Amino acid sequence: MATRSRDDREARRRIRQMEAKRELRQQQGKRRKRDNVLAAGAGATALVLAVVLQLTVFSSNPTEAEFAAAQAGLSSPSASPAASNSADVPSADTAAGKTFTGELTLNSGVVGVQLDGSAAPQAAAVLKSLSDSGYYNGASCHRLTTAETFGLLQCGAKSADGADDPGYRWGPLENTPADNKYPAGTIAVARTGNDAYGNGHQFFIVYKDTTIPADSAGGYTVVGKVTSGLDVVTKIAAAGLKAGAANNDGAPVAPVTIDSFSLK
Template identity: 70%
Template sequence: MAASSRSAREAKRRVQQMEARRALRRDQDKRRKRDNLLAVSAGAGAIALALVLQLTVFSSNPTEEEVAAVQEGLASPSASATPTADPTNAANIPKPDAAAGKTFTGELKLNRGTLGVELDGTKAPQAAAVFKSLADQNFYNGLNCHRLTTAENFGVLQCGSKSGNGSSDPSYVWGPVENAPTDNKYPAGTIAVARTSGNANSNGTQFFIVYKDTVIPADAAGGYTVVGKVTSGLDVVSGIAAAGLKPGESATDGAPVEPVTIDSFSLK
């Protein structure tokens, strides 16, 4: 009888040990799944953070790296910079009525040559009113074109920063985005307005001239206002691009090797 009791107790102990091992394995499996999930979540968060930084760290139009990220299939994050209140009623911003339905023609004289230009007040009345006003005030005289991109599908010359280094002027911002292409394509000769990424009301005094067909992916705020076009002299900008970038800059994005300044900007 004693032997039978011992056998029963031994059997019960073995069963309890097996149950304990099963429970331990279940806990381990749960921990592994949880850790894997956390790792995936952390990885996704890191990618999202990297994209947010990538798409917001550079003011004005996107960098070549941003284009590469989009071409690789990385979706733009839904988060964007906090939009400012609509600034178009600011005292120093002209009303769109000043340009609505009008076409302005004139010249943008650079130290490297002269461009004929045309601004479209029908499709982009607010932008046309702003640039006509700034040109009439001789605002651009003496300012530089601080940024040049020379990638295969991204070729622009950016001008009009009051500071000369690409910084925006916080006392002169306006919106909204107007006449942005729905296909993200900016043909050669396009004149468009630079702004801060993710903010449709952050247009200012800067503009960029597209010297070859360019793709600029829209961000959370949309595309970039197309205010007009170059009607003659686009080869001047192509020549600036052909000269290349200042040594030490990115391979496809930086300051022109030969300084580019605006002698005058006239519109009528």
């Protein structure tokens, strides 16, 4: 009887050991499975982040600056600040804080003008430099618009087709209206579309309240205003457009020439 009792106890001990080992293996299996799930989740998260970064960075063939910006979580930088002015464009410092007044003579009609070097120093410096050099003398006002809310006369072209010198370009944009509205009498700078450094020699005079939608670069630099003689421009506009003009936009019916442009 004593021997049988010892055998029974030994058997029960072995059974308990086997159960303990089985439970340990089950726990280890569950732990491995859980660890694998976590690893897979971490891998999936990393993959998603990598895909998002790739889509963010490479969707538009970015520059190195744009790639760095995306990595840093920043918006894509504008290309405009990287642009530079042509070598012969005067420094904005020559006009900063100054006010220039003068006269623009169109077909013998005199228009009084004032340029604001505080609001638009680079634009004021350019127009002052060009007028001092006599660049505008004999140039034409080749474009007129006559729509109900879009009335301007664009001037400064050296050729009848309105082409400008592509080697003379400058920026940035200055003093652009937040509401895209240009009151009658506004003098603003014409430029290439969608280019904040696409300003050249040309400018336009707004002869009636006008709305010009901004493009991807922004609005148009307001450099000054007409102080007298706006009727000279309104009379040119009243004469109408040359035959063949479309959408109230074309050449004035009678050629318009800048006789002189003086500023002091």
